[in-house]
Amino acid sequence: MNYSDKENINILCAVMLGHGVTHAVVCPGSRNAPIVHNLNECPQVECFPVTDERSAGFFALGMAEQLGEPVAVVVTSGTAILNLSPAVAEAFHRNIPLVIISADRPMAHIGQQMGQTIDQPGVLSQFTLMDVNLVEPHDDLTRWHCNRMVNEAMLAVRRGGPVHINVPYDEPLFNFTVPELPVERIITSMAVWVDEMALFEVLKPIKSAKKPMLVIGQMTHGLVTHEIMTHLVPHLVVLVESLGSDDGGHAFDELLPLVEHHPDFEPDFVIYMGGTLVSKRVKAYLRRLTDVPMVQVSENGAIHDTFGNLTQVVQCSPRAALHVLEKLFGTAVGNPFARLWNEHLDQLAWHFDSLRPDFSQMLAVKLALQSAREWSHPVILHFANSQPVRLANLFARQHVRCNRGVNGIEGSTSAAAGCAAVTDERVLCVTGDLSFFYDQNALWNGNLRGNLRILLLNNGGGGIFSQLPGLEASPARDKMIAAAHMTHARGCCDQHGVEYRAAHGSEDLYSGITWLVQDDSTRPRLLEVITDAPHDRHAWNQAIQQLASLIN
DSSP: OOBOSOHHHHHHHHHHHHTTOOEEEEOOOSTTHHHHHHHHHOTTOEEEEOSOHHHHHHHHHHHHHHHTSOEEEEEOSGGGGGGGHHHHHHHHHHTOOEEEEEEEOOGGGTTTTOTTOOOOTTTTGGGOSEEEEOOOOOSHHHHHHHHHHHHHHHHHHTTTSOEEEEEEOOSOOOOOOBSSOOOOOOOEEEEOTTOHHHHHHHHTHHHHOSSEEEEEOSOOTTSSOHHHHHHHTTTSEEEEOTTTOTTOOOOHHHHHHHHTTOGGGOOSEEEEESSOOSOHHHHHHHHTOTTSOEEEEETTOOOOOTTSOOOEEEESOHHHHHHHHHHHHTTOOOOHHHHHHHHHHHHHHHHHHHOOOOSSHHHHHHHHHHHHHHSSSOEEEEEOTTHHHHHHHHHOOSOEEOOOSSOOSTTHHHHHHHHHHTOSSEEEEEEEHHHHHHTGGGGSOTTOOTTEEEEEEESSSOGGGGGSTTGGGOTTIIIIISOOOOOOSHHHHHHHTOEEEEESSHHHHHHHHHHHHTSOOSSOEEEEEEOOHHHHHHHHHHHHHHHHHHHO
16 A cells, blocks of 8 residues: 655645545546545545546535535546536535545646646635645645645535645656655544533643643733633633733743743643734744644634644634633642743743833833823723834733734724724823834824823834844845834824924933823823834843843
């Protein structure tokens, strides 16, 4: 028994078997011969040859309707896939699960007058639940991508309806030299969002784990409350940033370099819920843990394999999952693994709470957030991407909003202005210079009121670029990459009726923060904190060095 030497075909077949696909209708052709060969070699799969693709599609539909299980249909390249369209449309409108597999030539050959070539990816997209294109893998990243795409397609077809998997590969086609299919990760999915008892059963393994971890991405204000955190943190490690919790978050991104190579800190079970994470380090850290079960809580059932090791998707709301986790742990004895992490996270919080940086963007953000907490009325926090949101994760002790969906710098001030237009609460927008000047038309708006306050961190360019190791070697860094400039906001503010102050040192900053956050006004206010990148970089590096000496 030998299989094709095409990795994408072998990954496809292994994952299909893992998801229980055992029937395949196969059509003739040379380009799809390696796929047909593989399926015929699999003892678990029964193959049914049908010459006419249009008939083959309906033949598979009849099988799938009777079996109540997905059935694969395999066709060669070119117009063969188009002949399946009537059956695929029928399956789509009747929720019948078909796995359409089309062999294809490499993308470089499309449109070059090569035989049997059309643009196949997405050609049936009007009638499919998902379309994926399995390029030939050449490294671990593309192998992971291939695995994830087939898993996603298999989970989609189980919802009822057809999916299309296009498989391009180059010649030679007929090398059947691989003795066995690879052992592939299988991602399972379960919809339990209306069934609390089923959710209990799905999440129960985390209670028996010795080293459980809950990672929380960006969440809606009010979901992860102080009460929830208080109940959970004695029992499992909770890694949450300021975008995910009403209590603010932990600066765990700064802690990870100090603990990531200690086995005592590695979890043996991970649950992930919520949206995106700012921390690149935690993503890289969890990607290394290839043998750790990782469960994603997904409200719509979509797969987000953020850590590259996802094993199960649980379709339910984060609120329901948090409620079940609270009940699961109840009055259980505290967990030593959680205690170890919490000791370090508490040291981290103490360090940044007691930190007194020199005049810098770091000091400005720390003072602004402290002033917002001390004010007698609620303050809604909006932070721009890049350096501002990273500073928020160091000092925020309340929920932070941020346009983190795609992490762009545009629209940060406009989003804060929109929020302020429909609330009487004070809205504090903390933004960097490039983000602010890119979005300065946010102030060209007749809907602005006095509850909008803007803290503008201006160090003459994209400050984060001065903290990227290796980029200092490029002579293009400051002018062309970090967009160095000498622009200030006074003229823009005067033009649009926004009250303005500038802070060039600590004394200006202390009085300016009180004026910005706490004093009343009928017009929007902006405090521009003017620093330089070397001082900002020094303040950041000094804070991290002090943290390292504290933890070690």
